[in-house]
Amino acid sequence: MGFYVVQFLTGLAGAASLFLVACGLSLVFGVTRVVNFAHGSFYMLGAFVAYSLTKWWGAGLGFWAALVASSVIVGALGAAIEVLLLRRLYRSPELYQLVATFGVLLVVQDAALALWGPDNLLGPRAPGLSGSVALFGQRVPQYDLFLIVLGPTVLLLLTLLLTRTRWGRLVRAATEDRDMAAALGVNQRHLFTGVFFLGSLLAALGGALQLPRAPATLFMDLNIIAEAFVVVVVGGMGSIFGAFLAAVLIAELHAFGILIFPQVTIVLVFVVMAVVLVVRPWGLLGRPEDARHRTPTEIATPLGVPRCLVVIGLIAVAAVLMAWPAMAGDYGLKLATEVLVFALFAASLNFILGVGGMISFGHAAYLGLGAYGAALLVSRLGWPMEAGLVVAPLAAGFGALLFGWFCVRLSGVYLAMLSLAFAQIAWSVAFQWYDVTGGDNGIQGVWPSAWATSPLVYYYLALAVVAAALFGLHRVASSPFGYALRAARDSSLLSEAIGIDVKQVRWFGFALAGAAAGMAGGLYAFLKGNVSPTVMAIPVSIDGLVMVLLGGVQTVVGPLLGAATLVGLKTEIASATNVWRGVLGALIIGLALLFPRGIVGHLGRWHRGGRP
Amino acid sequence: MPLSRMLLAATLASAPFIGHAAEPIKIGDMNSYTTLAAFTLPYKNGWQMGLDEINAAGGVLGRPLEVVSRDDRGNPGDAKTVASELVSKEGAVVLFGTILSNVGLAVADFAKQNKIVFIASEPLTDTIAWSNGNRYTFRLRPGTYVQAAILVEEAAKLKAKRWATIAPNYEYGKSAVEAFKKLLSEKRPDVEWVAEQWPALGKIEAGPTVQALAQARPDAIYNVTFGADLTQFVREGTLRGLFEGRDVVSILGGEPEWIDTLKGEAPKGWIVTGYPWYDIATAEHTAFKDAYMAKFKDYPRLGSVVGYVSIKAIAAAITKAGSTDSEALVKALRGLDLKTPLGPIVFRASDQQSTMGAYVGRLTVKDGMPRMVDWRFGEGAKYLPSDADAARMRPAE
Amino acid sequence: MTLLAVRGLVKYFGGVAAVAGVDFDVAAGEVVALIGPNGAGKTTCFNMVGGQLVPDAGTIHFDGHEIAGRQARAIWRLGIGRTFQIATTFASMTVLENLQIALLSHRRRLADPVSSIKSLEIAAARDLLAQVGMTDRAERQAAELAYGELKRLELAVALAGEPRLLLLDEPTAGLGKSERGVLMSLIDRVVQTRRVAVLFIEHDMDVVFGHAGRVIVLDRGRVLIEGAPDVVRNDERVKDIYLGRGAVVAC
Structure with missing residues (x-):
């Protein structure tokens, strides 16, 4: 006793x-x-x-x-x-x-x-x-x-x-x-x-x-921040007593949880958060979000870039992408392939963010599910790459259907946090389920089929897949379904009042974005040749957000440009200096200050003579 | 897209000028210099010193060695990009380094795919030598299995029957516990495993964890935690009397990079593997230690030795091979023997694992710093599985 | 023929009864005004009929269907369109797109993820636009419209579902005198051509008595009186709550 x-x-x-x-x-x-x-x-x-x-x-x-x-x-x-x-x-x-x-x-x-x-x-x-x-x-x-x-x-x-x-x-x-x-x-x-x-x-x-x-x-900063978010969300945003209750709840569940199930340490807080948010969407002592509260995407105007600029941009980008292999060696090709993969990842995030108005802090989960889906199929069952690339979006799409069902019932920061919780749960499964996923060591030897092993061929394969997926996402965004999603973002009140099932539309939108991210994940797995839990860790989700924001919310070329900027910067700075984190951080701050609506968004703004 | 032009320009600018007379041989180094700075900077000093010695002695094959060093950014995906940069862009003919197991495995996989030799200097996971071993990857440092085996030899001598384990909740912790349990149970069938704790890496809640261990009333504890987790575990365990009247066996607990943070609070009497740099009196080690301390005004860590030996092994392999061709290097490295500050080692041909061993002893505190006493050196060759067993664990080539 | 029958409707907010047992009917093609001072429970009633709120007690029959507590989207499909007190449209879309989406929803074509919306329901959308006199605004973004235009767009969106009952929550609030006239004559025309019933909340008494065929007065969550405009206008209790309690009429 x-x-x-x-x-x-x-x-x-x-x-x-x-x-x-x-x-x-x-x-x-x-x-x-x-x-x-x-x-x-x-x-x-x-x-x-x-x-x-x-x-x-x-x-x-x-x-x-x-x-x-x-x-x-x-x-x-x-x-x-x-x-x-x-x-x-x-x-x-x-x-x-x-x-x-x-x-x-x-x-x-x-x-x-x-x-x-x-x-x-x-x-x-x-x-x-x-x-x-x-x-x-x-x-x-x-x-x-x-x-x-x-x-x-x-x-x-x-x-x-x-x-x-x-x-x-x-x-x-x-x-x-x-x-x-x-x-x-x-x-x-x-x-x-x-x-x-x-x-x-x-x-x-x-x-x-x-x-x-x-x-x-x-390590103290990153170690505490996720848990602090969890406590805030579980307790209810803005409620101090709620934060106290949540901190005590988590600490006690931990203290007694390890007596029964010592392995629980790694995932406990996120399971608590997921359960609380599913049962009480606004936390223990929180109150529903103010309906008048601006959604984060509201300021960014849709189609912020005039059509002619988009077309010119697309042609320029396509020209660079097609001509790139002539200019680059193997390393340059791999880097460019990585840019393509992350462009698709960013575009899929951009889809739920820009078109759907849902913020996800855990989008890397779907990149990871796609990557793991493909890698497991290839390494454990010995299937070829082609099958892996088909399974990747399906696995991620299925995961997004499952997680999304809970997420779309919330909005704003709560949705973001629940998506983070699910991503952390997925991460910890990959991290701990050693027999299947290889734990933190991950899965090795996930290489492309023989015909696609050369970096050049794989680059063109990735280019084709990413171009098709981007076109597909763009197509969906301008379809009736895409407009239903936009309608739900603009006003869920009016959407429901004209017969739109907002939750269902957002749910499918979420799953579609997850599938697209999973497609990127499949390409990523075969590009790198291995998969490990870091692919669905928080920093990757944040990278995705940074790419979207560098490119500008709700733009077409944006994700590509954002991905190229971030991947390029990271690689160049990191190979030049070991203080790459600091330099990158300063650049991100600078860009956020200079271009508070993203690089591409700003081009559009200048074009229209500074009209907001 | 101006950025891509920048990249292109950078690629062209750094392209090697082929055919120059004393053109250096480029070696690629990658390690977690930002993620694990405390552990990798002594390592970097180590290879830096080795590199200077090699070049002062005329280099290799009449050419100087040049090391291109990069941060592996602490994750497998980025590490692959970095490896690709080192090989394709910088023209490195050999890769070495890495400390995180998953990063090491990723680079090993890269080595296999790109047919480039990789000396995995520091990763502890044994899968890199065995279940995931490949033709181009050679591992220098003794892995988890050897470390555990050396400890088990000491642990088996203890009276303790009820054992508890505590380890960080990831692959390294799991394999370190698994190997220890298996080997100790083989030697001492009377041993009982009464409790286990798996704190999340870097996030231990030391108080409840210590309580939970004490509740099981073990005779002895096997510890795998390290870094900040270990510090908290030691402080909390000491305050709550967890270690009183109990034996503790702690893997890597005597390596200065892990234990020196604790200074005078280092737990006395723990049985640890480690590196008693202050007491190793062999001529090779003394020379190494003196040179290191003169050069960096700091004492060497185990990582310093590993870095130093890594570059020496590469130089020796290139010399033996007479070329920088990967296949020739693989042949040269298989069975390559080398004198090191820790004594002679061989890269076994069977599993491409070096026979570097580890020191085992008891912790104490001298002049406010943790020190190992009553230590002895465990030869790696003695604890590694037999060549035949090791070869069986590796995938067919 | 009774189109909408509301009986014993009750809604509590935190222990206070905002609507405390309301009964009323609306017949097909009829124009009925719902008036009363602030806090009388008008919008709460609307929201229960429209499906935005779930009643705590009572029944709502529409065209033979019990709709109390059903989802807003299901109620809309039965033929009830509505507007909101603060005009609500899809701000990021053009005027035309606002109508296209409502029409596509009505025809259950929103699940289509492949076709481009550009060519869908264009004729019907332009027809609706013409009905509210906004043909020249088709390509404008809804966020850029003047308030009067927003109100008209909102009405057009509500009409896209071919409703038999329109719920208009303060259709003229925030509009100038001439705009009010334009909007109300628009509504009159819609009623005549489409044979649609209208239930509207209104504070402007000129609008109420100029356009409603029947008036229901709510006070403190109950029906105070209902009847022809003339009867209501001369009722002492109505005068009392409006004149006696201040200048609500003016807004």
């Missing part, structure tokens, strides 16, 4: 940091509607800064002072990033903000590597709380008890701040209705900056609090 009580307490202690990070994220999202990928970076920086300050000030009281100082310093950094970067993007579609914050994450990763070096840095144990106490015949670290008290204390303080102060009431008003808050004469600029300060401060505090338990590492 004593064991279970102590296990419960241990779970509570584990929830503290997660809660701090998540409630910061929730506050920022609630007020500014920015999905901040860089939030995990503040968590990481909190730990690093606190480590350095502790070294500087000494481990005694210095640790506690460092805890506070580090939070304030990183909070100020968060505010600075809001003022310098995000403030310029509030009017952009939400996804541009997301991509820009992902750029910040990349830059911070390399900056931290440069400042603190590559080694894990182990701070001191908490002075005064470095031992353990006996409870129910078990030893419990004193610091755990401190964390157990700290979580609810911060929750209480925040609640007081939000209910008893004028600033707090403004924050709540803005969370509930941004337009109303603006009408009340709230100085939004100061409010947003203040919220960013507070949110970043909480994240940094969460990171600094980890020091006595864990070393500061360069």
Whole structure:
């Protein structure tokens, strides 16, 4: 019995940091509607800064002072990033903000590597709380008890701040209705900056609090961010108490889950999220999304590029693609094939995003399902490549039908998060089901049929398949079904009122995009010759979003250009320098600032003389 | 599409000028320099030092060696692109490097498909030598199986009967546990496996995990976690008394890259495989250590040795082959013997695995740093499966 | 002949009865106005008839079918078209496309993922456009239309389903005096040529008494009175709720 009580307490202690990070994220999202990928970076920086300050000030009281100082310093950094970067993007579609914050994450990763070096840095144990106490015949670290008290204390303080102060009431008003808050004469600029300060401060505090338990590492940012999102979504966007409940729920499920099924660790949080979102689409304590809330694609105008430009662009692109083999060697061909594959991936994402108005944070799942479908068929059953390429879109399409059935019932950020959860579940199946998928080592030896092994032939094969698929997607987008999808995006209210089954239309649209991504996945598998779970990991989904956004939402040539830009940049920068993440991040930020509607979208805008 | 023109220009600019007199032999290196910087930078120093020595001695076949080094970006898909760049664009005749098992496997597959020799320096997965082995891939470092076998020899001497395991939830953790369990159960049929924990890599919840292990009341624990997970496991386990009166056997736990973060908190008495660079007094190692410390003002890690030996092995193979032709290199590498700071090694012809071994000993703390004591060197040849068994595990060529 | 029969309709919002037992009928081809002060439950009634809300109690019969609680899209297929208080169209599409999609939906051709929409239902769409007097706006994007044009487009979209009953939620709200006249005469013409019944919510009393054949007055979720315009206009209770409680009439 004593064991279970102590296990419960241990779970509570584990929830503290997660809660701090998540409630910061929730506050920022609630007020500014920015999905901040860089939030995990503040968590990481909190730990690093606190480590350095502790070294500087000494481990005694210095640790506690460092805890506070580090939070304030990183909070100020968060505010600075809001003022310098995000403030310029509030009017952009939400996804541009997301991509820009992902750029910040990349830059911070390399900056931290440069400042603190590559080694894990182990701070001191908490002075005064470095031992353990006996409870129910078990030893419990004193610091755990401190964390157990700290979580609810911060929750209480925040609640007081939000209910008893004028600033707090403004924050709540803005969370509930941004337009109303603006009408009340709230100085939004100061409010947003203040919220960013507070949110970043909480994240940094969460990171600094980890020091006595864990070393500061360069992996902290990405390790926490997905889970912080999960907590925010499970708890309900913008609800601080919800974040607390969700953090405790996840920590306790983990603490007791591993007693029964130790392998559950890898996927637990995402299963919790999937279950909660299926049962309670707006999280435990969240409220339905405001129907008036702008959809992220609304600003980007359809067919943003005039027809003549599209035609010229298509001809130019086709000419380059056809002539490319004459200019490039094997490496250049493989790179170009990769661009084609990702262009199709980006176009399929663009289809549900632009035409369907559904944001997917987990689109890599379908790339991966296609790749695995093809690879398994070829390597386990010995079927030829041709069969693999047929099965790839079917496997992914089937997966998208399954996941999509749940996803399309939600909208906006909730849909995005549920799609992420499903992608993570698919990833962990690939990662863990060693006997079938080869686990993280993946499947090797997925090479094309003999006739297509030369990079040149495979390039033309990919070109033909991708061109056909892009044409197919374009064709569907301008068909009655495509227009039904657009109608559902523009107004699901009116769509239903003129006889359109919105969920069904979106469901099929989702599945079609999944199948197209799976087609890309099949091509990817035979291009690379192997498949591993990284192909459906979060960074690939984000790459897809970056490509779509670089190319511009709702454009035709866009995905191709976006894919070429990102793949090209990544490859060129990475072969030139080992700080490629930082350079890439800076470029992404720069592009998001310069072209808040994508590169191709901007060409169209200039053409029309700057009319929005 | 100006970008493609840029790429084209870059391709042309870097095309080799064929026929130049002392034209260097290009070797391609790839490793997770950004994803796992702490582990790969000492490795890079190692091959850098080896490269300088080779070129100072006149190079190979009268030509200098040149290493083109790239970040493998930490994932198999991108690694294939990088490998292709090194071979097709940069003109590398041999590839070496990689630390992540899945990246190593991907590059091995690339080597097979493109008939280019690949020295897999650091990946631990044994599939790269056995079930996924191929003609062009040679693995230098002792894999999971050998490490586990060396540890089992020590573990079997313990009185402990009830064993618990903790390992990161991915292929390396699983194969490290599987090999250890199999070999120990063979030697000690009386051993019981009473608990296992599988924390997600890099995301251990140390408190509940330690509690869960303690609840099973094992006599001994076999640990495979490393990095930040290991640090948390050690801190939490110490606070909660998990290690008191229990034996702990920890794979790689004595390698400086894994354990030095813990400084004075390193757990005393653990049985570990590792690299006691401070105490190895052979002439070869002393020379290596002194040169390394003089050059980089830092002590060597195991990765430094691996990097150093990798480039030396490549130079030796090219010399022996008398050419850079892949088939000639394969023939030269099969059975190639080499003196290394860790003693002589051979690349076995049967499975193309080197016989590099590992040190096993007990952890302690000296002057605030983790140190291995009572260590001995386990020769790789002694623990590897027989040539016949190894060859059977490999796919037919 | 009774086309729509509403009986005992109830809807609660958080414990407050927005609609507290409403009964009324609409006959085929009839034009009926639904009026009442803000918060009387007019739009809530509309949304239950249109299928946007599920009633907590009561029945709605349309042409012999029980439709209470059915999906909006199913109700539309039975022959009820509607517009919204805030004009709603498909903003990213052209005027013509808005109509094409409604027509395609009516003919159950939206599942087609292959044909290009460019050539589909063009004649019928242009015919509808002509009926609402917007032929010259065919290629305009809906997002760029003036509000009066949006209202007319919305009406045309509602007509695409060949409805026998039109629900118009404040058809003239937000329009200038002359635009109101244009829109209402448009509706009169539609009623005559198509023999369609109209149930509309309206605050402008000139519009109500100028066009409705019958008026239903809602107050606090119940029917206060219904009858011919003259009868309603002279009813003391109606005067009381409108004049006594402020200047709702003006909006």
